[in-house]
Amino acid sequence: MNPTEPVPEDPILSVSDLSVGFEGFDGYADVVDGVDLSVGRGEVVTVVGETGCGKSVTTKAVTGLLDEPPANVSGTVAFEGTDLSTLSADERRALNGDRMGMVFQDPMSSLNPVFTVGEQLVDTLQFGGEGSAGVVEYLRRRYSRSDRADARERVLDMLREVQMPDPESVMDSYPSELSGGMCQRALVAQALLNEPDLLIADEPGTALDVTVHDQILALLSELIEDRDMSILMITHNLGVARQLSDRVYIMYGGRIVETGTTEEIFEDPKHPYTQGLIASIPQLSGGTMADGIDGSVPEYTDPPEGCRFHPRCPYADEACRTERPAFESFGDARGVECVRFASGDPGPEPTLGETKRRLNTAVDPTDAAADGGTTDRAETDGGTVGEGGER
Numbered sequence: 001m002n003p004t005e006p007v008p009e010d011p012i013l014s015v016s017d018l019s020v021g022f023e024g025f026d027g028y029a030d031v032v033d034g035v036d037l038s039v040g041r042g043e044v045v046t047v048v049g050e051t052g053c054g055k056s057v058t059t060k061a062v063t064g065l066l067d068e069p070p071a072n073v074s075g076t077v078a079f080e081g082t083d084l085s086t087l088s089a090d091e092r093r094a095l096n097g098d099r100m101g102m103v104f105q106d107p108m109s110s111l112n113p114v115f116t117v118g119e120q121l122v123d124t125l126q127f128g129g130e131g132s133a134g135v136v137e138y139l140r141r142r143y144s145r146s147d148r149a150d151a152r153e154r155v156l157d158m159l160r161e162v163q164m165p166d167p168e169s170v171m172d173s174y175p176s177e178l179s180g181g182m183c184q185r186a187l188v189a190q191a192l193l194n195e196p197d198l199l200i201a202d203e204p205g206t207a208l209d210v211t212v213h214d215q216i217l218a219l220l221s222e223l224i225e226d227r228d229m230s231i232l233m234i235t236h237n238l239g240v241a242r243q244l245s246d247r248v249y250i251m252y253g254g255r256i257v258e259t260g261t262t263e264e265i266f267e268d269p270k271h272p273y274t275q276g277l278i279a280s281i282p283q284l285s286g287g288t289m290a291d292g293i294d295g296s297v298p299e300y301t302d303p304p305e306g307c308r309f310h311p312r313c314p315y316a317d318e319a320c321r322t323e324r325p326a327f328e329s330f331g332d333a334r335g336v337e338c339v340r341f342a343s344g345d346p347g348p349e350p351t352l353g354e355t356k357r358r359l360n361t362a363v364d365p366t367d368a369a370a371d372g373g374t375t376d377r378a379e380t381d382g383g384t385v386g387e388g389g390e391r
């Protein structure tokens with residue numbers, strides 16, 4: 001374990017130095033680059049970052065769903081202290097179906113189109129946790145009327161719990177006969193059927209329209225409250241992270257750039273990227289920067305040298321362009337990877353207000369020119385205004 005990484009005692013999930021790359025036509029894409037994260041028991045942890053930051057690749061690597069090759073995965077993923085790379089394929093499947101539940105972004109492609117929802121969910125309940133129950137055992141239970149009927153009752157209960165409209169008829173429907181929102185509810189039900197200890201949810205509902213997405217999130221937060229379950233939730237929505245999580249990881253360009261308790265991240269964001277994200281959300285910052293941070297996430301085939309955020313960072317200087325900053329830990333669950341917070345760095349530490357001002361200036365050069373006072377002040381304290389926005 002990386003000694004600088006803040007981890008809860010006895011985590012249920014612990015990921016260290018996870019890297020994932022892909023061989024592709026444009027060369028090697030170095031996507032996830034040394035990620036450390038952990039989820040404590042009963043903890044709700046979110047990973048937040050813009051689209052393309054590597055959140056889904058990280059969760060797929062954690063859940064063992066990346067095919068290797070083409071993916072090239074290194075690092076350790078441990079569940080209750082067991083390194084998952086030491087498990088056999090059967091043990092791994094058993095763990096995924098039983099102790100670890102998963103919900104993914106796209107509900108349509110996650111259900112099997114040729115079986116009814118009921119068949120799939122009853123199968124999950126009866127066999128989800130067993131890599132290979134054995135053919136005889138499989139047939140016995142699949143066709144044992146009492147087992148099957150019991151399972152059906154439990155699935156129905158679960159469908160009611162996820163507030164599925166008309167659960168009886170949904171049981172006998174094929175996924176194509178349901179709306180996206182209903183498929184997503186079915187998947188949430190499926191993930192929870194075996195009462196997993198850890199739920200991994202990768203932006204459930206984002207493939208759906210906004211209202212349905214909101215309903216799914218509301219449902220999840222209700223289900224979370226009622227259960228003693230650890231959750232690793234992926235989102236690009238800071239409001240969701242703030243509402244649901246105990247602890248937050250901010251991801252940028254395949255790296256964790258900041259972590260802290262939800263309160264720390266929102267009350268005292270340190271990394272300029274975190275500050276930029278918060279500044280982009282008017283409801284959170286009272287700000288006006290509705291366009292987000294100018295520029296886009298890096299090309300993973302040719303990521304920037306040094307800090308991967310430097311081309312967009314309003315504080316970037318020579319050091320940021322050449323050296324990867326060290327991850328600095330403060331206290332138990334708090335850390336940031338930015339040279340401005342490195343011990344011994346003499347420069348001013350970024351603040352939310354200053355970052356907002358610099359990003360606004362960078363985003364709209366006409367405003368900046370009109371507002372001479374702002375530009376002058378920015379120039380005297382570093383002169384980096386504008387560099388972050390030019391791409």
Ligand SMILES: Nc1ncnc2c1ncn2[C@@H]1O[C@H](COP(=O)(O)OP(=O)(O)OP(=O)(O)O)[C@@H](O)[C@H]1O
Binds near residue numbers: 029050052053056236
């Ligand atoms: N199988 C793959 N082969 C090559 N590149 C991939 C593969 N899967 C993902 N990537 C690349 O990895 C990068 C990160 O993708 P990822 O899906 O993890 O982003 P994300 O943070 O989940 O974004 P979103 O919020 O849109 O879901 C992207 O540039 C993507 O093109």
Ligand code: NI
Binds near residue numbers: 056
């Ligand atoms: Ni994703």
